[in-house]
Amino acid sequence: xxxxxxxxxxxxxxxxxxxxxxxxxxxxxxxxxxxxxxxxxxxxxxxxxxxxxxxxxxxxxxxxxxxxxxxxxxxxxxxxxxxxxxxxxxxxxxxxxxxxxxxxxxxxxxxxxxxxxxxxxxxxxxxxxxxxxxxxxxxxxxxxxxxxxxxxxxxxxxxxxxxxxxxxxxxxxxxxxxxxxxxxxxxxxxxxxxxxxxxxxxxxxxxxxxxxxxxxx
Numbered sequence: 410x411x412x413x414x415x416x417x418x419x420x421x422x423x424x425x426x427x428x429x430x431x432x433x434x435x436x437x438x439x440x441x442x443x444x445x446x447x448x449x450x451x452x453x454x455x456x457x458x459x460x461x462x463x464x465x466x467x468x469x470x471x472x473x474x475x476x477x478x479x480x481x482x483x484x485x486x487x488x489x490x491x492x493x494x495x496x497x498x499x500x501x502x503x504x505x506x507x508x509x510x511x512x513x514x515x516x517x518x519x520x521x522x523x524x525x526x527x528x529x530x531x532x533x534x535x536x537x538x539x540x541x542x543x544x545x546x547x548x549x550x551x552x553x554x555x556x557x558x559x560x561x562x563x564x565x566x567x568x569x570x571x572x573x574x575x576x577x578x579x580x581x582x583x584x585x586x587x588x589x590x591x592x593x594x595x596x597x598x599x600x601x602x603x604x605x606x607x608x609x610x611x612x613x614x615x616x617x618x619x620x621x622x623x624x625x626x
Contacts, residue, residue: 567579
């Protein structure tokens with residue numbers, strides 16, 4: 410409208426033919442300018458829609474990766490339990506809570522399953538088994554893996570042997586008779602959490618659920 414009003418004022422100072430000619434030219438310019446503004450508006454609208462779609466997807470991607478990483482550890486649980494039964498040897502899944510790394514180890518000697526009441530807080534359980542009795546399981550499919558940022562271990566709760574741990578190197582042990590240390594492993598991406606847990610050491614069944622689930626005994 411501003412361009413149209415401007416062209417009318419210019420035409421008013423000339424004769425009729427000139428006014429018509431200039432009006433046509435200025436009207437053309439106005440049309441072109443208006444079309445450019447419409448294009449610009451559409452581009453801004455499209456960018457806004459793309460950002461609105463992309464930003465939630467970035468968050469969902471991190472959440473999806475969190476679930477995927479937790480399920481990978483659950484697969485490691487299942488494999489190590491079967492390997493311990495089939496090979497008649499102890500295995501363990503080791504978590505480095507400081508470096509956000511985990512790996513599988515195989516036992517070189519038999520160690521009896523833990524006994525006794527549930528432990529509260531930290532324990533010296535992990536210092537009672539000499540490190541030389543276990544070695545990296547190089548024959549199995551579980552390679553040493555660092556969790557991709559921003560995903561990491563929140564904590565590991567081993568209620569029967571060590572309690573809830575936030576740092577250091579800890580592990581879940583898998584025994585030849587099928588027994589598995591009761592374990593509750595929490596992972597998070599800074600916003601959301603996933604929980605992996607084995608509540609029945611005899612069956613050794615592992616579960617994965619979204620959210621931060623706590624151990625109630």
